[in-house]
Amino acid sequence: MTNWTASGWFWVILAAYLILTFVAAVFRPIRKESLQDFFHSVAWPFGLGVLIATFVATLFSAFFMVGVPGFVFTHGLGTWPYFVFGDVLGMIGLFLVGRKILLKAQTKDYLSPLELINGDPLYSVVFVLTTTIFVLPYLAVQISGFGKLISVATSGSIPFLSGAALMLLFIYLYSFIAGIRGVAYSDVVQGVFLFAAAWAVGIYILAAEFNGPKELFARVQSKSPELLSLPGPKGLFTYAFLVSNCIIFASIPICQPQFLTRYLLIKRQGQSVAASIRFLKFVAIGMGVAIAIGTLPGSIIGLAGAMLHPDLKSGDQVLGTLLDEHFWPWFNAFVSVGVLAAAMSTADSILFSLGHLFSIDIYRRLIAKGTGGNVIVSQIFIFGVAVVAFLVALTGTGQLIVQLARISFSGTLQLVPSIIGGLWHPRPWRHAGTISVLSGVATMLVCLNVPKRLILGLDPGVPGMLIGTAAYLAVARVKPRPSSPDELSHGVRA
Amino acid sequence: MRHVIKSVCSIGIAVLLLLTYSPILDSKTVAAQLVLGFPATALLWLLGPVVLMVFIAGLILTWEEDNT
Numbered sequence A: 001m002t003n004w005t006a007s008g009w010f011w012v013i014l015a016a017y018l019i020l021t022f023v024a025a026v027f028r029p030i031r032k033e034s035l036q037d038f039f040h041s042v043a044w045p046f047g048l049g050v051l052i053a054t055f056v057a058t059l060f061s062a063f064f065m066v067g068v069p070g071f072v073f074t075h076g077l078g079t080w081p082y083f084v085f086g087d088v089l090g091m092i093g094l095f096l097v098g099r100k101i102l103l104k105a106q107t108k109d110y111l112s113p114l115e116l117i118n119g120d121p122l123y124s125v126v127f128v129l130t131t132t133i134f135v136l137p138y139l140a141v142q143i144s145g146f147g148k149l150i151s152v153a154t155s156g157s158i159p160f161l162s163g164a165a166l167m168l169l170f171i172y173l174y175s176f177i178a179g180i181r182g183v184a185y186s187d188v189v190q191g192v193f194l195f196a197a198a199w200a201v202g203i204y205i206l207a208a209e210f211n212g213p214k215e216l217f218a219r220v221q222s223k224s225p226e227l228l229s230l231p232g233p234k235g236l237f238t239y240a241f242l243v244s245n246c247i248i249f250a251s252i253p254i255c256q257p258q259f260l261t262r263y264l265l266i267k268r269q270g271q272s273v274a275a276s277i278r279f280l281k282f283v284a285i286g287m288g289v290a291i292a293i294g295t296l297p298g299s300i301i302g303l304a305g306a307m308l309h310p311d312l313k314s315g316d317q318v319l320g321t322l323l324d325e326h327f328w329p330w331f332n333a334f335v336s337v338g339v340l341a342a343a344m345s346t347a348d349s350i351l352f353s354l355g356h357l358f359s360i361d362i363y364r365r366l367i368a369k370g371t372g373g374n375v376i377v378s379q380i381f382i383f384g385v386a387v388v389a390f391l392v393a394l395t396g397t398g399q400l401i402v403q404l405a406r407i408s409f410s411g412t413l414q415l416v417p418s419i420i421g422g423l424w425h426p427r428p429w430r431h432a433g434t435i436s437v438l439s440g441v442a443t444m445l446v447c448l449n450v451p452k453r454l455i456l457g458l459d460p461g462v463p464g465m466l467i468g469t470a471a472y473l474a475v476a477r478v479k480p481r482p483s484s485p486d487e488l489s490h491g492v493r494a
Numbered sequence B: 001m002r003h004v005i006k007s008v009c010s011i012g013i014a015v016l017l018l019l020t021y022s023p024i025l026d027s028k029t030v031a032a033q034l035v036l037g038f039p040a041t042a043l044l045w046l047l048g049p050v051v052l053m054v055f056i057a058g059l060i061l062t063w064e065e066d067n068t
Helices: A002-007 A009-026 A035-040 A048-059 A067-075 A079-107 A113-117 A121-153 A160-210 A213-223 A239-255 A273-308 A315-326 A329-367 A375-394 A399-406 A408-413 A416-424 A432-448 A461-475 A485-490 B002-019 B031-036 B040-061
Strands: none
Touching (some): A009 A160, A035 A160, A035 A375, A048 A160, A048 A273, A048 A329, A079 A113, A079 A239, A079 A273, A079 A416, A079 B040, A113 A329, A113 A416, A121 A160, A121 A329, A121 A432, A160 A213, A160 A273, A160 A315, A160 A329, A160 A375, A213 A273, A239 A408, A239 A416, A239 A461, A315 A329, A329 A375, A408 A432, A408 A461, A416 A432, A416 A461, B002 B040
């Protein structure tokens, strides 16, 4: 690691990355008066490439570069199908939910997808709070990751706190200037960095140390065949794990705020809804292709690490050890910036989407009653979320924060029944969504504290979602929503 | 043609998901191993998610808006 600072490579590549990202992000600043432009880039509708990049980069966190190799190192190649199957199934969720939102949004320029799902004020509060409780710690972990990575890569020249604060400020700056355009175009640069870094490591290690994939697999087969077997060396990959992963990962495009708030970006201004849905199809397919392409290097790196450095104490050390032992300092620095880009692309999307939900669904709709709120108010809310996330990141080692970040996806899974019900149910009772979310979260919390065998080895989020679904179906018809025009304020319009 | 693609993709997705935890994947006599020399498990696992992605892409591409 010390070579990075000595050679200055990290500083050079980091500077190049930051300049590229900033220029790409702010070259088309927002029109100050338009919330639609700030959140949905109506002045400059995105091309297909940028749309795909922003969905993909949002999904790809540092986990794909550090966590996946670690999982493969520890649990074997089962990581690849068990993770990618669920992520690829997410293509279906992305397409179906995105399509429904686009169909419903064709009559009016909505500012938030929550207006389309359920216009009930109580539901909005429950939705935003649930999202915040489970997603903010995940954001804080990403911010904490910036700080640690920069501190290590600069051998402490930039301390943890300063590194985390500077990167967060950088993200906020381009979000402030260019709104969603800043986030989306920065995603393009970040996506290029993280994909290039991941594949460069995978291809080089495969070619230089194993003369290709054939030898890698032959060595794994002879040295550690358990890495090529199910349920893996430590028995992780059970059928229950597969089912849980498929449900949780496939639901990410349905319930994560950074995805939900992106569907309206696909609405092509001045074009037919059919044209928007055609765009959506290619976004879904592009994301699937990117998942398959982007996860593969992590699997190669993990297997290579298991063969070259089998004595590592933790799988998380695989990437760093391979970089230190087998690569040049400049390459090491390049990959570190790639990991930073992966974390930043996830963090900026979460930060912007939480600011979006607070400023539109809480402040504008509930407090200002739809009349107040402008771009500056939204910028202030995004800043507020950034400050809170930073403060949470400072306590990043706290047990509660780590625990909440770990169950982030399981927690947001509890929003799925109310989102699907809100989009597809013809006339649900307005409190059905609220009851569904609360019962799902309560069930999940109970299941977190019972022996796993009682829930058939499933992730606690899965029984929570099932109970939430049952609750939604049970109460949706308690008092069906009248279909009079007045009730359209409830939010269901298509 | 559209219906054929849809059917193939739907059946393919179901079969792939079932195969993921099937003992077949642990078999060392799968023909694929003979073709490329990789362990069959590794090859099938590597290809499985990619094929699944292709099937889902086929389903999405053949989605007909007027059916909804």
